[in-house]
Amino acid sequence: MICLEQVSKTYGKSGKKAVDSMTWNVEDGKITGFIGPNGAGKTTTLKMITGIIRPDEGRITVNGHDIQKEGLEAKRQIGFVSDSPDSFLRLKGIEYLNFMADMYDVPTQGRQERINEYARKFEMEDALGSRIQSYSHGMRQKIMVMGALMHQPPVWILDEPLTGLDPKSAFALKEMMKEHAAQGKSVLFSTHVLEVAEKLCDYVAIVQRGRIVFLGTLEELRAKFPGEESLENMFLELTKDE
Template sequence: MITFSHVTKSYNGKRKAVDDLHLTVNGGEVFGFLGPNGAGKTTTIKMLTGITDIDEGSIEINGYNITSDSMKAKRSFGYVPDSPDMFLRLKGLEYLNFMGDIYKVPKSLRQERISSLASAFDLESALGDHIQSYSHGMRQKVMVMGALLHDPDVWILDEPLTGLDPKAAFELKKMMRDHANKGKTVFFSTHGLDVVEKLCDRVAIINKGQIVLTGTMDEIKGNFHQDDSLEKLFLEITKNE
């Protein structure tokens, strides 16, 4: 479970990147976080993961405050950043082993999880190579594997489907659904509106730092014309005033 309580963040003390964000993401939900470029999605995720500090308000992950109880909060989530170009000089397996050490995953368990994740993402033959030799999609896959290695309760994924091939995208979406079905939380940002329509239990749309709409797909559509596509709703909600 994730709780944002009146969270505000501004840059240079002037422009508010996120303004009074108040939101709860429950266990058992796949939650889609939508918004146009520069709306405040990445800033929100950076505050959520402890990368950026919060000016006002607070964020709790599974009951742990990301500012005051940061170690416990960080241990309870797995995070996939928006750019997978990390640790390019390490081999895939070395990176995963490093993540296993960081999250203290026992050796037998990490071997089992790496094997099953590598099989799901079709990455078995690449784990012995340097990440630098991977395509964008393969890098994304290995980052997802690293984030899920310690089987965290909360998944925080920043545009996780970008660059994935259809099979890997299908696998990841299935894994997200299965994880939520176990009563756990998946919070992800995306620009893929069709994915949101098919996968998400609830959605929030952020624009100019403020949440402009939250709810299930049915609730959102109920506020507008029932027959409109999410794309049309999104464009209408986020159009420049």
């Protein structure tokens, strides 16, 4: 479980908060979609949960481990895919996967079997011997997903993970997300595609100007807008400028 307690983050001298007193829990055994307009605070929130940036206020725990006080153990709980796959470009795909496995102390025995499994699911078998800089955007996205999952983390945090994926790979990742949640583990992912959230998520958290404006199931969201069938219209109503 991921727990945020009164978490805030301010950028620049203006004093405007990118994330403002955010409190919510990402439940185990569920897929939680994190939805909001550009600039609403989604990526900042995910980077604070993963320990990439520090909150100015509040507390974040991942499976009971404080991300600031027990950073190493908290990060071991997490598999994180950022919104940019343009990293480690000079490494070959297989070198990157082994690097990630080494970082998380994945035993050599059985490691190759895991690599082969992910490569098969994402149709990357023939690409692992090439440098990541030669990959297409979608292939880079797939190798980053594979690397994030090498240590089989209980908590998945994915920032726009489906962007650039071909339909078959996107389907494979969505099925993996469902299987992971079915095992009682956590999946948190951000998306701009409301149809994906509608079909995939058990819960949705909608953020606007750094604040959670809705947290619950899609059934609970529809109950707030009786007679409205369009998820897009509900989203626009919740995130419209005041």
